[in-house]
Amino acid sequence: MSDPPFDRSLLADSSLSEDQRIDALLNCLTLDEKVGQMMHHAPAIERLGIPAYNWWNEALHGVARAGVATVFPQAIALAASFDTALLDRVAKAIGMEGLAKHRDFVRHGDRGLFKGLTFWSPNVNVFRDPRWGRGHETFGECPFLTGCMGLAYCTGLQGDDVDHPRVAATPKHFAAHSGPEACRHGFNAEVSIKDLRETYLPAFRRCIIEGRAMSIMGAYNRLNGEHCCAHPWLLGQVLRDEWHFDGYVVSDCGAIDDICGDHQLADTPAQAAADAVDAGCDLNCGETYEHLIEAVEQGYLSEADIERSVRRLLRARLRLGLLGIDRSTDRRPDINCVDSEEHQSLALEAGRRSIVLLKNDGVLPLPQPIRTIGVIGPNAADTAVLCGNYHGTPSDPISVLRGIRETASSQTRVLYSEGCDIIGRNASDQFPPHNLIAEAVGIAERSDVVIAVVGLNATIEGEQGDATNADAGGDRKDLRLPGLQPELLEAVYATGKPLVVIVLSGSATDLRWADRHAGALIQAFYPGQAGGKAVAEVLLGKTNPAGRLPVTFPRSVDDLPPFGSYAMQGRTYRYCDAEPLYPFGFGLSFTQFTYADLSVSNKHLPIGRQLEVRATVTNVGQRSGDEVAQLYLSMEASFPTPRYDLRGFKRLQISAGQSCEVTFMLSPRDLSVVDQQGRRFVQPGRVRLAVGGGQPDPRSQQLLGAACLQTMVELHGEPVRLDP
């Protein structure tokens, strides 16, 4: 067979349309070559000058697994900032570093794993249950917050020029994916159409429609019996027909193999591969698509089906400059943007903005100067914990211990004890759990205040196969602080010294003891490379915290439905009536805010019109600080609706004694409800609106731990059906 004619300069020929250029290349490829391009480590086609490309790269909160990169706070922490402008800046920085690193790698001949431009982030799965090990990769439990954050991530990462994205974003895992990890390769998520349309799909929809994400990743699990990577309804009707997605779909890694493996939905790899391509999964992270050649030979698929996917993949590579033709936009950014001072500062700022103050009886900020600070706990000196999972290498990570040492006055002595190890295991089976509680108590006695840094890390909550928490495959069985941490806290508390508890974890832990006994309690998540400095600044009053919980902290795992159930009833702030320990949206400040003058543009709103909501927020305390104003709706309907649903939030910076007016604009979609058949309506009836610094308490109708104003709006007119 002689080589088909191909002129590489065609790829850069601006007189041709994108499709013409792609087809010119596609027409030159053999079936083998086409299929080769559909797996994540696509080989070079040397006779055509097409370089190899490895599609797999990660950038959840910084360019990951490819050496030094700025490590921003973990996704769950970024969500706690309730700050989409911050997300946008963070994602832009990630995109710039990703592009700069890719170009530097290619310049040095490295086109390997984790060196490309197609980033398999963000994770916009709803964090439906705190036991899920990968919840810290998400933006929390609220579809609205997740959608806002996911959108800001996608647009920030890809850049402003939608036709020439800087790099590619890939929302994942599509859809209804949130554990259990241990059985993820064979699990069937049974989800009602209402829960899908109301809870599991909206964030994906925003990333695709508004965020113009170039790609999307199919999940490992089945959704109502069909595999997410071979799901005609999900990948066809929803993604392509309703959302008009024109990018490519990639499978989770090894997921195609699972179709004929644990899921037993196909008899052979060829059939599994054919089912996936047929449904619309264009790229296989894995090797199973090598069987597509058999699949064509056996008549499961036509070569045209193959070409449909390859065309999408080549379009992405053309747009990203990955076909051996540089894009003009690629001249910048320079490699020096990676880990630059500007990005280091942004990581610190993001760390500061992510910290949630859960309790403060006045012990914080610490008085200055303070003579001796005792820093104890298994997360105090650790730097790996700052990074969560899916992270790059920070060039100079700052642990909480180091942050305190460097931020405190030079007159302050800082004492340290690990106290115990994080999970109650030692390096060797020969030894009992590492017990340094006596050391920690001794340090507490010699200190003026004790900072206990406890929690989890990414070896305890994580991904099937990665986390060492083998008894639950990466998930947790309960919310208890693991190992000897509860005993450690009780022992240092018994010294009578003021106790500040700092929790580094990506999800809710059982903080009932700390809520009762600690003088102050901080949830700092996995706060990124400068997280220890950010925490220290809060302790010492150099930063006024304003993060808010993006997840409910339940009192107990007993308040949760069975982990394997995907029904929303009883889950998250939207559908759970049990009183939480700390509610979604909660977080304190060193100052106080009041709300006044709640007004709406129209108390009797015609269906189809926008609604403007205004309120005045005043900092009535003595310090400048940020307030996260939140707007929740509660809808009347003949079918179940969320107790409350976040529909707006704004992070406001307000000086002491100053006021600020906050405005929310609600679209008809914001005012819509989803019925049991998954249909989305705006319908006549009453809407309760609550505006304040947190979520309304259904019992008291007051905001939990925060000021709150409420009002009622009446929608009237004929019901209007919206896209679901």
Add this chain to the structure above:
Amino acid sequence: MSDPPFDRSLLADSSLSEDQRIDALLNCLTLDEKVGQMMHHAPAIERLGIPAYNWWNEALHGVARAGVATVFPQAIALAASFDTALLDRVAKAIGMEGLAKHRDFVRHGDRGLFKGLTFWSPNVNVFRDPRWGRGHETFGECPFLTGCMGLAYCTGLQGDDVDHPRVAATPKHFAAHSGPEACRHGFNAEVSIKDLRETYLPAFRRCIIEGRAMSIMGAYNRLNGEHCCAHPWLLGQVLRDEWHFDGYVVSDCGAIDDICGDHQLADTPAQAAADAVDAGCDLNCGETYEHLIEAVEQGYLSEADIERSVRRLLRARLRLGLLGIDRSTDRRPDINCVDSEEHQSLALEAGRRSIVLLKNDGVLPLPQPIRTIGVIGPNAADTAVLCGNYHGTPSDPISVLRGIRETASSQTRVLYSEGCDIIGRNASDQFPPHNLIAEAVGIAERSDVVIAVVGLNATIEGEQGDATNADAGGDRKDLRLPGLQPELLEAVYATGKPLVVIVLSGSATDLRWADRHAGALIQAFYPGQAGGKAVAEVLLGKTNPAGRLPVTFPRSVDDLPPFGSYAMQGRTYRYCDAEPLYPFGFGLSFTQFTYADLSVSNKHLPIGRQLEVRATVTNVGQRSGDEVAQLYLSMEASFPTPRYDLRGFKRLQISAGQSCEVTFMLSPRDLSVVDQQGRRFVQPGRVRLAVGGGQPDPRSQQLLGAACLQTMVELHGEPVRLDP
């Protein structure tokens, strides 16, 4: 059975002798109680007010495994200082921290593992083969250096009051223990009596006789067929009869079980335990001695045999204040000595003194100010590598990367890439080895100088069961830098930028490439908590290095005898003729020294007299610096003797342009030789003496890479037999 009468105040009754007090207590104990005291976690005897005691503690280079403690450089690094005064100060600091921590633990009710006063250090095994995984715990390959360092460690740790030691030192592993790790529980070391007396035993002898070590640990292996923990010759004749040891012998952990396990030297645990006690092993780290009750019942042992051991153990506890009666000497030190500024400074000083400069073509010290330093390599940012094994928790460890960043001028930009991971494995089997060579090359291109920090760590060279280097059970199969490190070095070298290679490892690696290509090469071992700062100071000329290799760096593993062979022929600088890459005793300075005026007190020395050796050392360079003056002997005999044997060393601090006289005093024992029957003599004949900054080269009769003077002394008179 009614309780025997016992008045606890007897234990503190100064009108009674130590033996009387011990016997008063011993006479109250039942056989069960006696046997209970012979295992490492000795239970309390509550009816007598005797507290529980866990004998197992570690302090190889700082109090280990018990929380925060000053982490000094690893033992092999301390040996490289060639500085016994430093060892003495380090060991004193360790002993003080150990005592202070123990008292603090006890005050808080913790008498658990690693909280006691009986430290199972130093490791004075001869590092006979660089492949041994635990070699970095030792003071190197030279019996004389090992003896000097071990002695300084024991006396420093235990303190000046030999009757009331601060804590207990435990030289280990007695004797002839140096791998292979994988089969250590069943290995038989076959060692000639000459090699034992000349090489394997002398350091133990000094620790016991001169150092008054309170205890000694028996090894896992057999020695010439008998288990080291049940070895009548070793524990009886040598230790008790020849060396007059009056302390206690402890088994390595699980070693008694091995006697009837892998070694198959006893049929039952009772027999194994009886054999060990009978031979003189008083304390079992492990549980096997619970069978001693059966052993007595079955007639293997008498209760008097049991009492002999218990008496030794109670004597140690009485002297250490571990019987519930405080010692007056225990009022000090205060807990604040732990991790004190003084000890932190000492750790830094020890780090500085341990660093060995192997090559310098003039690139060091780095010119100041320097614009950009590229720091690359898997050991650059790591802090665990600073600690080697058997270590405590440093409160603020300084990696090489951090050390450079903090020591360099604020105008200097420091760039970093890991380059590759240390062993060429990734966290998951799913991924290929972490390859960041392209990133490192990019950084090299943007830098004015490249500092490559490579080597090993304690997961690669370590102990059976601990090190993850499973293919050789903790040992190494060859000396190659593992993983992609060689490729990394070659790639950054190819950029043409000046390259400084820093090796963090506890043993020799194959440095032939670096010797040829690097501008400078530094062996920094595992340099302790402040090691990164010490290395940075050398790079930037703030510290002038003067460490010396305590082991030979061979050119290749092909120059070594089979690993399992304990014959010294062909091993170490004393018995190997192959030209090394870097010899024992070698190390460069930023200045130069010359030697002159070598003189001896008597060129024709009567046997039995001391010999004084003098020389003048002059710093002829432009900087102040330390010189390690070394004295080697080569003896004529009718049987094989070492090529050269170190018999003196002095670390001298000499200002630029200044001179210093160095004196060595050689005793008859220093001038003795050991024949094939293991007999030690001083005999008539010629002795060649070499004094200089390193080891003499047998080919050129010049010191390798160092100034050297030589002379000859004639011993005359009748041969004199010495204790072996």
